[in-house]
Amino acid sequence: MQIYNTLTNQKEEFKPIHPGKVMMYVCGPTVYNYIHIGNARSVVAFDTVxxxxxxxxxDVQYVSNFTDVDDKLIKASQKTGMAVPALANKYIKAFYEDIDALNVERATLNPRVMENMDDIITFINELVQKGAAYAVDGDVYFKTREFKSYGKLSGQSINDLEQGASERVTDEEQAKKHDPLDFALWKKAKPGEIAWNSPWGKGRPGWHIECSVMATKYLEDTIDIHAGGVDLEFPHHENEIAQSESKTGYKFVNYWMHNGFVTIGKENEKMSKSLGNFVTVHDLVKKVDPQVIRFFMATTHYRRPVQYTEENLAEAKTNLEKLTTAYRNLDYRMKDAEAISADEAVQHQFKQLVSDYEKAMDDDFNVQNAMTSLYEFAKLMNVYAEKEQVSKELAKAMLTKFETLMQIIGIKMPKQELLDEEIEKLIQERTEARANKDYARSDEIRDELKGQGIILEDTAQGTRWRRE
Known part of the structure; x- marks a missing residue:
């Protein structure tokens, strides 16, 4: 299996630290609002991985944090009048509702900043004791320039970074910092802000420190995979490396993975709350089938951008329906499938398509190439479902494997439900009406069933149904 490592800018063979186990940390949301489609891209992409x-x-140990205290939460708290913890709880609950709708597996652990404050303070204190950080008037800053390999993830030089940092730093910050490149590990509390006691006075953590603390606390000093949006590569992930390796003395992460943006509009702008051009998952799932949203986001390679348009969502819906219809067609034939030998040609093609899917996913999780195999798989199921005789063993094997491969991209296959006796009788009556060319009664029954949410589909193998 090959993974594209942002640190080396090339694909590398994946070799986990512990055989059979993967330690994976994914930067989670700042919970001051509902997540938008751009936020969900990272969640869906790495859930698929x-x-x-x-x-x-x-065995994947999957840790993803909640940033439940920072500048954005404090501003939202002041604006809404809700206390920061209450605000965070509200949007954490909403986050779980949204990702459940998108069929995202729950993380092994979702640690929160507020629940790890003692560990954060201890971590910062160790950096101060090692001479990697310094305190000034209640703030604590990391000595960026003294971490000699700073910039290795983003490929930026210290000189370029120094110029950019100088432009961003205020006069007040400049007066405190030893160097414009230095970044905050601990921030002195302003009047009325939520705060914790520390060796440097009341305050709260800077943004970057929390992920270093949680990744090393809940996994190990060196982890297999660290993932997040491409916008986090610098400065967030760059700072994580500097903090973590300065504190532990070990390489922090073996494989860095970054997903592409979701873009919106004719100008293909990055979707973000700061630009005000976002669509929340909370709102979208009320209008669009969550499985379609999941399919739309999961079927583009994680490193590529995804363009959000209603047309692209509609195309995803059509493509997903093709796949689920093929599954239903073969599933329907299980009713009259026989205990006969499998068609060798079909069986060979089936196994080859599974192999092609796995080969694509082994190549840096190339889901787009994997989807090509799934579309061919769907065609094969349609063709096989039309055959006069169907092997029960082969049909079941194909259905089971197709369902499994679709589950990897987070799509659940539809399950036939038993109809109650009254509806069964109506379907049988309609079949007889059609045989007697009583089309008025046939249409009447179809309409009656539709009113009960039952959609009939007449196929070469007979009438089958689905719930609307």
Whole structure:
């Protein structure tokens, strides 16, 4: 299996630290609002990565944090009048509702900043004791320039970074910092802000420190995979490396993975709350089938951008329906499938398509190439479902494997439900009406069933149904 490592800018063979196990940390949301589609891209992309790793037999320890205190939460708290913890709880609950709708596996652990404050303070204190950080008037800053390999993830030089940092730093910050490149590990509390006691006075953590603390606390000093949006590569992930390696003395992460943006509009702008051009998952799932949203986001390679348009969502819906219809067609034939030998040509093609899917996913989780195999798989199921005789063993094997491969991208296959006796009788009556060319009664029954949410589909193998 090959993974594109942002640290080396190339694909590398994946070799986990512990055989059969994967330690994976994914930067989670700042919970001051509902997540938008851009936020959900990272969640869906790395849920798909995780699912494939589990399909390959790995035990994945998947940790993703909640940033439940920072500048954005404090501003939202002041604006709404809700206390920061209450605000965070509200949007954490909403986050779980949204990702459940998108069929995202729950993380092994979702640690929160507020629940790890003692560990954060201890971590910062160790950096101060090692001479990697310094305190000034209640703030604590990291000595960026003294971490000699700073910039290795983003590929930026210290000189370029120094110029950019100088432009961003206020006069007040400049007066405190030893160097414009230095970044905050601990921030002195302003009047009325939520705060915790520390060796440097009342305050709260800077943004970057929390992920270093939680990744090393709940996994190990060196982890297999660290993932997040491409916008986090600098400065967030760059700072994580500097903090973590300065504190532990070990390499922090073996494989860095970054997903592409969701873009919106004719100008293909990055979707973000700061630009005000976002669509929340909370709102979208009320209008669009969550499985369609999941399919739309999961079927583009994680490193590529996804363009959000109603047309692209509609196309995803059409493509998903093709796949689920093929599954239903073969599932319907299980009713009259026989205990006969499998068609060798079909069986060979089936196995080859599974192999092609796995080969694509082994190549840096190339889901787009994997989807090509799934569309061919769907065609094969349609063709096989039309055959006069169907092997029960082969049909079941194909259905089971197709369902498994679709689950990797987070899509659940439809399950036939038993109809109650009254509806069964109506379907049988309609079949007889059609045989007697009583089309008025046939249409009447179809309309009656539609009113009960039952959609009939007449196929070469007979009438089948689905719930609306």
């Amino acid at each position: 995780r699912r494939y790793l589990e399909y390959k037999g790995f």
